[in-house]
Amino acid sequence: MIPPLLRDRAFRRYWSGQTISMFGDQISSIVLPLVAVLTLHVSPAQMGFLASLEWLPSLLFGLHAGAWVDRRGHRRATMIVADIGRAVLLASVPVTYALGVLTLWQLYAVAFGAGSFSVLFTVCDPSLFVALVPSDRYVEGNSLVYGSRALSFVGGPSVGGVLVELLSAPFAMIADALSFLGSAFFLSRIRPAEPPAAESGRHALTAGARFIKGSAIVRSSLIAVATINFFNFVFFALFVLYATRSLHVRPGLLGLVLGAGAIGGVLGAAVTRRLAARLGVGLVCTLACLVFTAPLALVPLAAGPQPLILAMLFTAEFISGFGVMALDISIGAIFAAVIPDQLRSRVSGAFQAVNYGTRPLGALAGGILGTVLGVRPTLWIAAIGGMAGFAVLLPSPLPRFRLPSQS
Numbered sequence: 001m002i003p004p005l006l007r008d009r010a011f012r013r014y015w016s017g018q019t020i021s022m023f024g025d026q027i028s029s030i031v032l033p034l035v036a037v038l039t040l041h042v043s044p045a046q047m048g049f050l051a052s053l054e055w056l057p058s059l060l061f062g063l064h065a066g067a068w069v070d071r072r073g074h075r076r077a078t079m080i081v082a083d084i085g086r087a088v089l090l091a092s093v094p095v096t097y098a099l100g101v102l103t104l105w106q107l108y109a110v111a112f113g114a115g116s117f118s119v120l121f122t123v124c125d126p127s128l129f130v131a132l133v134p135s136d137r138y139v140e141g142n143s144l145v146y147g148s149r150a151l152s153f154v155g156g157p158s159v160g161g162v163l164v165e166l167l168s169a170p171f172a173m174i175a176d177a178l179s180f181l182g183s184a185f186f187l188s189r190i191r192p193a194e195p196p197a198a199e200s201g202r203h204a205l206t207a208g209a210r211f212i213k214g215s216a217i218v219r220s221s222l223i224a225v226a227t228i229n230f231f232n233f234v235f236f237a238l239f240v241l242y243a244t245r246s247l248h249v250r251p252g253l254l255g256l257v258l259g260a261g262a263i264g265g266v267l268g269a270a271v272t273r274r275l276a277a278r279l280g281v282g283l284v285c286t287l288a289c290l291v292f293t294a295p296l297a298l299v300p301l302a303a304g305p306q307p308l309i310l311a312m313l314f315t316a317e318f319i320s321g322f323g324v325m326a327l328d329i330s331i332g333a334i335f336a337a338v339i340p341d342q343l344r345s346r347v348s349g350a351f352q353a354v355n356y357g358t359r360p361l362g363a364l365a366g367g368i369l370g371t372v373l374g375v376r377p378t379l380w381i382a383a384i385g386g387m388a389g390f391a392v393l394l395p396s397p398l399p400r401f402r403l404p405s406q407s
Contacts, residue, residue, distance in 0.1 A: 005141055010190045011132045017186030019148035021083070024179020026156020027163070027172065028090065030255055032111070033240040034160075035093065035169040038251070040104050044241060044375060048367015050104075051237040052360030053111040057119045059357030066123045066208055066349015075124035075194055075345070076187055082121040083184035089113045090177040097170035119356075123349045130336055130344070131192040139281065139403070142332040143273045150265030150325050161255015169251075195341040208346030217282075217338055220396035221331060222351055224289055226358045228389035233362030234369065235296055235382035242375045247302060247309050257313050264318035268325030276330055282401030285330035286393045292323030293386035300379035337403050 005011050036042045036050055069075060089110045096102040133141035163172035212218045243249045249257070268288075276284045298316040302309045339347050362382075369378040393399065 003140065003144060005133065005137060005144060008132075010192055011141070013186045013190045014128065014132055014192075015144055015148065017183040018145055019152070020179050020186070021183035022149045023152040023156050024176040024182075026152040027160035027179075028176035029156065030160040030240065030251075030258065031164060031169055031172045031176070032107070034164050034251055035173070036104070036107060037241055037244060038164070038169050039097070039102070040107070042104065044238060044370035045367040046104065047241050048237040048363050048365070048370065050107060050111055051233065051363035051366070053108050054115040054118075055233070055356050055359035055363070056112060057116040058352045058355075059360060061116060061119050062123070062349045062351075062353030062356065063206075063209065064349070065119050066346040066352070069120070069123050069349070070342070070345040073194060075127050076190065076192065079121050079124045079128070080184045080187050082117040082124075083180040083187070085117040086114045086121075087177045087180035087184070089117075090173050090180070093173045094171045097168075102170060119349075119352065122352060123345045126336070126339070126348050127195055127341070127344045128192060129332075130341065131194050132190075133336075135337070138333040138336040139273050139276055139329065142329045142336070143269055146272075146325055146329045146332070147266070147269035149328070150267075150269040150321065159255070161252040161258075164255070165250075165252040195344070206350075207343055208348070208350035211339070211343055211347050212350055215338065216397050217334065217401055218347070218351070220393055220398050221285070221334070222354055224389040224392045225327075225331070226355045226389075227392060228289060228293055228386050229355055230358040230362040230365075231382045231385035231388075232293070232296075233359040234366035235299075235379055235386070237363040237366035238370045238375050238378060239299065241370075242299070242379060243313070246375060247313075248306070249310070249313075253310070254313075257310050258317055263321070265321030265325045268322035269329065272326045272329045275326065276333070276403075280400070280402040281330045281333055282398045284326055285334065285401075286390065286399045288323045288327035288330060289393060290323070290387060290390040292320055292327055293383070293389065295319035295323075296386065297380070297383040300376050300383065333403060334398075334401060 006015065033047065033051070036047060042050065069078060072078075092106070093102065093110060096106060129141065129145075130138075159175070160172060163175060212222060240254070243254050244251065272284060295316045295318075298312045302312040335347075366378060366382065369381065373381075
């Protein structure tokens, strides 16, 4: 049976663009680190720096991007420009590799540039979502979008790993570049009634930050997910390097294991709507923070024969994937309900500046700690530290929050 929202042509095109782009992103999530590890033979510190550059623009530009987009309007057009910009940057990697001039500095520039375009895309997206989805279907809409994300977690790394084995890591980047062009194509074919541009004013730049400060729900969510993201990026900065060099997992096999493990994300996307209806979306969001982070401890714990190592990596990815899908769907529905239309891009920008801004700091910390303490001890620190985000939410009002339609 086709979900009701997918019968709507505008939402279906929006969802199609998101699906294609997310699939490409997941290919890139394993291919770009493998370009650095296998082609350019980077150190742990360099790996941490590369991982940080994709997210540094959120820290630098998130607040300003949100204010600029709310003031300018034309969010759909801005998202199309961001897609095309990312496609061009990613396509430069296989081109320069073919010419024999690919360098680590270019990878740094591509990561930073693509991250900057991603900031623009992300601050526009919430306004486009609420323009396309009725308020009583926010959880359903987020479930469809993040269901695609979950499926991309299954297929993306697997395809990415296979493409690296068949084509080499740099040429596998072409898939991600094409995905952004696909997203731009579908966005160009919708004409939603976007919220009007906000009036410029004395406090326009800080309006999003002030809303977050005044909203106990959004503020506590930000503190929790920022904590989780910091430690997760300590973890992710070193994960591919640890799996390939210390656990001796081949790139193609690693991609297959991660893709298979991400079936947990598909399950999370499928059941979150029902869980939210039964338990309340706030409690689901809170519990998901723990389910997302705790299983990552299995990665530094992995040892023994190769089948056992692969089973532990699979289990970590499966349970964690379930948790992150439940977290993303529930928090997206909560924010769609509580953030005013005229502030969406500014709140998104301010939230991104802190939440995503912790990611480059975590990646840098991962690279430094991996060099000083060793990769495995750093993964232990990251796995344990990430669980602190769950503890932050327990005294907050979030566990008791319900959407108006759930009350």
